[in-house]
Amino acid sequence: MIRTTAGGTIRRGGAWRALRPLLLERSTASWLAERGSLTRRLRKECERFELVLLRQVCARPLPDEAALLRLRPGQRAWVREVLLVADGRPVVYAHSVARAPSLRTAWRPLSRLGARSMGDALFEQREVQRGPIRVRHLRPGERLHRAASLAATRAPEALPALWARRSPFIHAAQALWITEVFLPPIAALGARRGGARAEAP
Numbered sequence: 001m002i003r004t005t006a007g008g009t010i011r012r013g014g015a016w017r018a019l020r021p022l023l024l025e026r027s028t029a030s031w032l033a034e035r036g037s038l039t040r041r042l043r044k045e046c047e048r049f050e051l052v053l054l055r056q057v058c059a060r061p062l063p064d065e066a067a068l069l070r071l072r073p074g075q076r077a078w079v080r081e082v083l084l085v086a087d088g089r090p091v092v093y094a095h096s097v098a099r100a101p102s103l104r105t106a107w108r109p110l111s112r113l114g115a116r117s118m119g120d121a122l123f124e125q126r127e128v129q130r131g132p133i134r135v136r137h138l139r140p141g142e143r144l145h146r147a148a149s150l151a152a153t154r155a156p157e158a159l160p161a162l163w164a165r166r167s168p169f170i171h172a173a174q175a176l177w178i179t180e181v182f183l184p185p186i187a188a189l190g191a192r193r194g195g196a197r198a199e200a201p
Contacts, residue, residue, distance in 0.1 A: 016064075016134040016166055028163050028182045032135050038092065038180065039084065039119035045189040046086035053115040054081040054151055061097045062143060068168075068177055069099050078103050080110070080118070083151050089185040093148035094118075098176040106174035118178070122169055131168040131175075138162045138181065148181040159184065 019033060034041060043049045061069065061077040069077055077097045084092040096118065103111045109121060122128050138145040139161050146156040153159065164181040 019133040037119040050085040052083040090152040102174040106172035
């Protein structure tokens with residue numbers, strides 16, 4: 001069970017919600033609250049790490065992402081999707097978006113990432129600031145859930161409800177939004193550390 005320290009419960013489903021200090025009990029809570037590089041932590045938690053680039057294109061973002069980027073209806077954004085694989089098992093589906101013009105200015109280095117880790121690039125730049133983390137429980141049938149399930153299993157309805165988190169990275173007043181969906185095998189990696197309290201602002 002995932003609880004706030006005040007004794008409340010983070011509701012499953014619904015809108016994105018602010019991340020509170022979480023109590024981890026064989027869950028994905030410590031991953032949701034991770035403020036450092038997720039890629040770096042995964043490398044430490046497994047023997048073999050792999051990043052699979054699914055696509056990196058200009059495309060229509062999700063409706064709520066378009067609102068975050070202040071795009072007009074139908075306007076395209078830069079979209080990057082990757083699958084993070086630990087010891088041969090997909091553990092995270094990551095979906096990132098930014099305004100397309102920012103790939104020629106503030107986020108220009110990201111246009112040349114290819115199959116390299118975005119986390120490595122972001123956390124190496126001191127001028128990049130990370131905003132608050134928000135979380136959500138994705139139900140089967142939701143667009144992000146379908147995309148994550150399809151990427152991990154090639155079957156859009158194969159997985160149960162999944163925890164996801166979203167946060168902005170800001171550089172030169174330009175926002176890059178990263179959404180990470182945690183797949184079931186991530187719990188086994190987190191269990192190696194045992195139950196622990198993880199806090200985030």
